[in-house]
Each structure stands twice: as structure tokens, then as C-alpha cells.
Amino acid sequence: MNPRPVNATGTEPPMMHKPPAAAIIVCLASMLASCDVGTPGHATPPPDAPRPAPSVSDTHPTATPQKAGPMVQVSVFNKAGELVGPIDVPAVVKTDEQWKQELTPEQFRILRKDGTEAPFCGTLLDNKKQGVYTCAGCKLPLFTSETKFQSGTGWPSFYAPIAGPNITEIVDRSHGMVRTEIECARCGGHLGHVFDDGPRPTGLRYCLNSESLGFTAIEEVASLAEVGE
Numbered sequence: 001m002n003p004r005p006v007n008a009t010g011t012e013p014p015m016m017h018k019p020p021a022a023a024i025i026v027c028l029a030s031m032l033a034s035c036d037v038g039t040p041g042h043a044t045p046p047p048d049a050p051r052p053a054p055s056v057s058d059t060h061p062t063a064t065p066q067k068a069g070p071m072v073q074v075s076v077f078n079k080a081g082e083l084v085g086p087i088d089v090p091a092v093v094k095t096d097e098q099w100k101q102e103l104t105p106e107q108f109r110i111l112r113k114d115g116t117e118a119p120f121c122g123t124l125l126d127n128k129k130q131g132v133y134t135c136a137g138c139k140l141p142l143f144t145s146e147t148k149f150q151s152g153t154g155w156p157s158f159y160a161p162i163a164g165p166n167i168t169e170i171v172d173r174s175h176g177m178v179r180t181e182i183e184c185a186r187c188g189g190h191l192g193h194v195f196d197d198g199p200r201p202t203g204l205r206y207c208l209n210s211e212s213l214g215f216t217a218i219e220e221v222a223s224l225a226e227v228g229e
Contacts, residue, residue: 069093074140074185075163077132081222083141086165089226092138092187103137110211111137111189114174114181119154122210131217132162132224138187139214139224142166143206151198151205156213158206159198167206169194182206 075085109115151157172181198205
């Protein structure tokens with residue numbers, strides 16, 4: 001038999017007893033329960049770690065595609081200065097505030113509020129240049145100098161539009177009369193009225209406000225192009 005060891009004081013050290021196996025299992029289980037082991041393969045962040053920002057899909061629902069705006073069929077110029085169409089183009093729709101930012105006060109009063117300029121005062125009444133008259137609101141071609149004539153009424157007059165679809169006719173019952181109002185087919189701007197006392201070959205008189213129109217000289221018509229060749 002081997003003699004029992006003694007310590008430096010000459011006394012025997014106390015006996016060390018091994019804990020039973022059941023106690024070890026309970027201890028390990030307790031340790032595991034107190035730890036968040038997380039998902040295998042992913043480290044668990046410390047409690048004070050910043051949380052990742054939510055993705056866009058978490059904070060905002062998927063945007064619904066906007067429906068296309070209204071379309072109109074009109075004739076426009078190409079880059080060669082030729083009138084083509086009718087073709088489908090988007091209608092020009094704006095609020096009064098938007099129009100006020102783009103038009104002069106007099107243009108807004110006439111184009112957007114169905115006003116009328118005083119006779120013999122319009123800047124285009126006596127215009128003799130060759131070219132194209134367009135809508136002052138959206139630049140849609142409306143009339144040409146070839147159909148302009150002196151009506152003696154005090155307003156620019158034409159016997160035919162550049163293309164029928166570019167003009168919209170509406171029954172006007174204002175001021176105790178029944179007249180035919182004409183509007184720009186693309187933006188709905190008020191242009192004037194049409195009467196059946198015009199010259200041949202149409203017998204019509206399109207009576208317009210100068211403030212409703214723009215003018216482009218014949219040599220610059222290509223600048224109005226909205227489509228290719």
C-alpha cells in the first residue's frame with residue numbers, strides 16, 4: 001500500500017470527493033438554458049448591438065403603377081417640317097396654378113377661363129407673315145397663313161384649320177346665344193368661335209383670339225417637330 005500524502009504541516013489533506021454524474025448533467029443543462037445559442041451558423045448579436053434598418057419592402061408597400069393619362073389623336077410636324085398624322089399623343093392636363101406659371105395673365109384669362117380679347121387689339125390680327133399658328137398653351141399646330149383672311153371683325157380669322165382633329169367644337173350657350181366654341185384638342189384651351197359666314201371653299205370663319213395663339217415662321221416650322229422623319 002502506498003502511504004497517504006501529507007502536507008507541509010504534517011497533516012493529511014482533506015479527501016476530495018467527485019460529484020455524482022447526475023449532478024454534472026443538471027449543471028450542464030442549467031448552463032445551456034442560461035445561454036442564447038441562437039440559430040446554428042449565425043452569431044447572436046450582443047444586447048446593445050444596433051438593429052439593422054428595415055428594408056424598403058418592410059416600410060413601404062409596393063407602388064401601384066400609375067395609369068397612363070388620356071390620349072388624343074392630332075396631327076403634328078416631323079423633323080422635316082411636314083405635317084403628319086393624326087397620331088396618338090398625350091393630352092396636356094394641368095392645374096390652374098400650373099397654367100398661371102406658364103401663361104401671361106391675359107393668356108390665362110382667355111385660354112383657361114373662356115375670355116375674349118378686345119377687337120382690333122390682337123397682336124396677330126394684321127400679321128402677314130407666312131407660317132403656322134399654334135396653341136399658346138401647348139404649341140399644337142392649329143392654322144396656317146394660307147387660310148387666313150381679313151374678315152373685318154377685329155379678330156384673326158381663318159376659313160379652315162390645319163387639321164380637323166386638332167380643333168374641338170363645343171356648343172356654347174353663354175350670353176343668351178347659341179354659338180360653336182372651338183378649343184385646342186390637346187390642352188382644351190379656349191380659342192374662339194366658328195361661324196358659317198366665311199369665304200369659299202369652306203364657307204366657315206374661325207374667329208380667334210390672338211392671345212390664344214403663337215406664331216412660327218415657315219422657315220422655322222421644323223422647330224415644332226414632335227416626331228421623327
